[in-house]
Amino acid sequence: MPITIIAPKPAQQRYAAPQDSPDASDSEEGDDLSEGGADLEGDISMGHRPAKKARTDGKYEIVTPGEVITDDPQWMRGHGTYVSPAATSIISSVAGTVTRTNKLLSVRPLRARYTPEVGDLVVGRIVEVQAKRWRVDVGSTQLASLPLSAINLPGGILRRRTDTDELQIRTFFAEGDLLVAEVQQLYQDGGAVLHTRSLKYGKLRNGIFVAVSGMGGGGGVVRSRRQVWTLDAANGGGQIDIVLGVNGYVWISKHVEPVLAEDQKTTPTTAGPITNAPTTTGITNLEESVSATMYSSQNDRIEVETMREIARLRGVITALVENGLRVDEDMVMKGYHEAVEMALTYGEGGQDDVYLGGERGEQLAAVLRGR
């Protein structure tokens, strides 16, 4: 069946079940996201919109920008709210859920853009090349900037950036290129300055990109202990790298061992360390050998099995987000193992078992919630 058409979910549901625990609120908000961002109440049955009083019954309330939350002067205003100069009433400045902490009122937005913080690992896309810096889309309100002085030169050479480097700026990163970087510094207005001065960072290749919503809402990437890891894929997929940018941009790629100086041919070795390598690559020239391939935009040969597992991982991450679950190493790995097991039941179709949209995604999420 090439097309699946689902009947819309009833809109009133969320008022029926007031939340008991923070977990419950997460899953409820996720339902909003799965239907596409700010899904306001009453957009399905316009005829009988619930009266405003009904909102205060449940603990779960949605407010819209400009809506008065309270007139009571005993409350303090928190994030996502403001007080107009003339009055004392607290007004919401975003669309989201009201949270009360003692006497502090704040509104958690349903969906928000990424707010950079120093030290965040982000995946970004170059959108603009300027004379001495790149402008990078990191899903924030503003473009982040990556100065020419904040990248590693190929071969790990340490020197001042000259006019020649400025002229050749597009050989390092050009428009559209994806990179993984770290937030080095923040401007007053919330703009971020990135750097890629580590062997972990640099241009991305051999894989696929997926953007999930960043902070806010129940779903999305959360800051966690490990944002980058390598996993052993099932079904002979070899090793796969996953980069979860804190900004909600995710990169899934085939794991490639760095090309070493003595290898004349660029044959990537996927499994296990290279046996004859350690003789020439020591701690002193590690940087040289690793960063040699840093600015390559040529993909290595990728086996079909690896591609299938990459697509499956992408499906897992999309399913997690669509069902309002958080995206971190733990969830992705659990979801992936579950998806591999689920694929066995889809049977002999071959190609079809990678697909994780629609009902299958919900199934997967239900299993993960049940754990």
Next chain:
Amino acid sequence: MSSQHVLLSPAELSYLHASLSLQPLPLRPDGRSPTQFRPLVAETGILPGTNGSARICFADGTEAIVGVKAEVERTVQPFTQDTQTTQDEGETPAEDERRKEEVGGSDWVEMTVEIPGYRDDDPTTVFLGQMLQEALLADGEFTKRLRINGRFHWKIYLDILLISPPLSYPLPLLSLTTHLALLSARLPRLKSEGDEDPLFDDDWAASTYVYPRDNNKKDGKDGNNKVVARPPVTLLVMAVGNNIIFDPAREELAVADVALAVSVGEETTTTTTQTGGDDDVDMEEGSTPGKRRLRLLSVRTIDPPSRLTPPGVPNATNTAYTAPTGTAEAKTQDGARTLETERVEGVWKAPRGGAKVMVMAALVAKVLEKGGVADEVLDGLEAVDLG
């Protein structure tokens, strides 16, 4: 006409192209089979102030709303006296007049498309609107239904709104939503007779569907169609290598060799097959009762964004790539210039040249296949509850 510009890195494009051109079956980034559509949520009758409306949204948040509004308009009477003198001998003026009246004019339908972030005179928006309108008017069946009597007709305003910013080329979404909205559109019942000024029944419950249906026979037994006729659907089809892919997402369209918008209508069972205009092709498939006969209404090529993508730089000519490749001398000479190179595996190169005729024919044939995608899409849309 160019679809929206996409910004993808050469490495991503190369990966996508490789996985989509895999044989025997392509591997799509979201794991769908080549003919599978994204799952969608659909409902009709959402806007109380319209004659018919529908909403469709994808899981990624792309959402479209279509409202159908109808207005009574006086049909412009052509000057029969003048035309009589310059008439060809083939047709009598009266016959010609009657035919014209029955078919109706293309200005009886007004369609507007609104996409956030695009001006309403933006080429993309205008092109989308024209493409949808063209499909609707191509077979002349639709305007025939709008005729009230010799002097009056319905004028239909179709307002197509994309609520979210377009994450992928929105044509299939807009077309499916328009289809559902038209299916659910109802007009008040006519009480007057003949060429009088039209008078309508106040009772909305007595209104008739623009596309009439058989309410009693829900499951369409032998020879009885549930919906007698249906509006057309426009499907987006693309080809990568030797693979044909339906309903491409944004990143898939970005590596397409060819992209086509194919409008398919359903031949009503009562009318006999007539030879259409220039771009009308009838599929002669034998008139089995109860089976629908698909009819190709129009084909438009969509300029895939892949042609505008920057090429990747192979390692051999990349100055920033310092691992030994054996051609170190050539590298220093070429400098930062992007050279016209032979296709290197793993390096993206934008497709060149036009679409092959054979590929286009294969795409169209795939759409019209009996029991194929268009058939199943129409079946799927039929199953939507038209409240």
